[in-house]
Amino acid sequence: MPNPITADRRHYEDISIGESIALGPRKITKRDIIAFASEFDPFPFHLDEKAAKQSLLGGLAASGWQTGALSLRMLVDEFLSKIASMGGLGFTNLKWKKPVMKNDTISGTATITSLRRSKTHPEMAIITIALDMRNQKGQQVMTLNLANLVEVRNPGAPIPEDAHEELAL
Amino acid sequence: MPNPITADRRHYEDISIGESIALGPRKITKRDIIAFASEFDPFPFHLDEKAAKQSLLGGLAASGWQTGALSLRMLVDEFLSKIASMGGLGFTNLKWKKPVMKNDTISGTATITSLRRSKTHPEMAIITIALDMRNQKGQQVMTLNLANLVEVRNPGAPIPEDAHEELAL
Numbered sequence: 066m067p068n069p070i071t072a073d074r075r076h077y078e079d080i081s082i083g084e085s086i087a088l089g090p091r092k093i094t095k096r097d098i099i100a101f102a103s104e105f106d107p108f109p110f111h112l113d114e115k116a117a118k119q120s121l122l123g124g125l126a127a128s129g130w131q132t133g134a135l136s137l138r139m140l141v142d143e144f145l146s147k148i149a150s151m152g153g154l155g156f157t158n159l160k161w162k163k164p165v166m167k168n169d170t171i172s173g174t175a176t177i178t179s180l181r182r183s184k185t186h187p188e189m190a191i192i193t194i195a196l197d198m199r200n201q202k203g204q205q206v207m208t209l210n211l212a213n214l215v216e217v218r219n220p221g222a223p224i225p226e227d228a229h230e231e232l233a234l
Numbered sequence: 235m236p237n238p239i240t241a242d243r244r245h246y247e248d249i250s251i252g253e254s255i256a257l258g259p260r261k262i263t264k265r266d267i268i269a270f271a272s273e274f275d276p277f278p279f280h281l282d283e284k285a286a287k288q289s290l291l292g293g294l295a296a297s298g299w300q301t302g303a304l305s306l307r308m309l310v311d312e313f314l315s316k317i318a319s320m321g322g323l324g325f326t327n328l329k330w331k332k333p334v335m336k337n338d339t340i341s342g343t344a345t346i347t348s349l350r351r352s353k354t355h356p357e358m359a360i361i362t363i364a365l366d367m368r369n370q371k372g373q374q375v376m377t378l379n380l381a382n383l384v385e386v387r388n389p390g391a392p393i394p395e396d397a398h399e400e401l402a403l
Contacts, residue, residue, distance in 0.1 A: 070278065070285070105303040106310060109239065110321070116239070121320045121383070129322050130303050134274040137299055141275060151290045152279070153298050153330060160324040214290070 068216065071149035076218040077190035080148065082180050088139035088198070089172030093127050093165055101131040114167075126164035132171065132207050133159065136198050140175055140211075144194075149216035151189060159209040163200070171206060173198035178210065182228040187220040191229050237385065240318035245387040246359035249317065251349050257308035257367070258341030262296050262334055270300040295333035301340065301376050302328065305367050309344055309380075313363075318385035320358060328378040332369070340375060342367035347379065351397040356389040360398050 095114075102111030106128035109116030117125040165171060179193040192215050198207040264283075271280030275297035278285030286294040334340060348362040361384050367376040 068288075070288070105307045107307075108310070108315075108319070108321075119237075119239070129324070130299075130306055134299050134303065138274045138276075141277070146277070150277070152277075152333075155298070155327075155329040157326050157328065158324075159326065159328070161322060164321075 068149065071216060075148045076216050077180065077182070077192075078218050080177060080180055080192065080215065082177050085174050085176040086140075086144045087172070088136065088143055088175055088196070090170045090201075091135055091139065091172070092168065092170045093131075093135070095125060095167045098125055098127045098131065098167060101134075102128050106130055122164045122166075125167040127166075127169075129161040129207070132161070132165050132198065133209070135171065136173060136196055136207065136209075139173065140194070140196065144175055145213065148192075149218075151214035151216060154191065154212040154214065156209050156211040159207070161207055162205045165200065165206050169206075170201040171198055182217060182224045184224060184228045187224060188217050190215050190217050237318065240385060244317045245385050246349065246351070246361075247387050249346060249349055249361065249384065251346050254343050254345040255309075255313045256341070257305065257312055257344055257365070259339045259370075260304055260308065260341070261337065261339045262300075262304070264294060264336045267294055267296045267300065267336060270303070271297050275299055291333045291335075294336040296335075296338075298330040298376070301330070301334050301367065302378070304340065305342060305365055305376065305378075308342065309363070309365065313344060314382065317361075318387075320383035320385060323360065323381040323383065325378050325380040328376065330376055331374045334369065334375050338375075339370040340367055351386060351393045353393060353397045356393060357386050359384050359386050 099112055110120035110122045110126060111128050114125050174197045176195045177192060178195045181191050183189040183191060192213050194211045196209050200206050268281055279289035279291045279295060280297050283294050343366045345364045346361060347364050350360055352358040352360060361382050363380045365378050366374065369375050
């Protein structure tokens, strides 16, 4: 029986490899940076302007995990909340290319890089997404590749040969 | 000139490959889960108990990114704040093995998996750390590998042959 919550959302069958989605923009304030860092990443260069100026980062910079979490939020808003998502599996190759500084505005692009049925769970497919996040100057600040589960609308349809062996990333 | 903030902390020279550090424990409450998800990962299975019961997760579960951010906080408390850290480079192979459910307690182990001087920046070294996070039953909930910069106390010392070519992960 179709899931009533996700019935109207895009399923495996409605998504294409190569599709790309614009994310953001979102400005990161001093207040945002300090609030997140106080909870999760309490380093002087994320909490204190003076200490930050003396650090390698050269000024108050967001925790890289905050850039990650904010990018996730953009991906939820623009894509994951519109598909019949069943949750995330993990991600890989997360690289912080440049610090996100106070008052930077980040935006990005999510690109569907693969989409495959699960061999073991016919009702599930695995979608992989590449994120390319940039600051207001167009400079890359973070890249990562993420894997997520999405519902298959017609689980009875034959599973292609190239389906995943298992759900692991 | 030595950095006065980090002079007393452990440097490259004081850290060994294979060293392991206990992380946590930390209990995750319903309130923690909803607060984080509201900001970064607003899915019904992270926000609402009823919806969560009908989802693949089977109950209210923390955003996987929250497990990541809380693990980072543990790593800062137990290790990164005690070394002359110069910031993170990124991480890879993040896998969510099992959901973290309401009132689960997570703890873990961080293991130093590599430690190398930078070839291009004699004052920096790259340390890689494997995180193994578990719930109160000892079940693995998340693993990941992380790369961080650490200061070299004696940058004039010869750089070994196996030093990193560059700072990229």
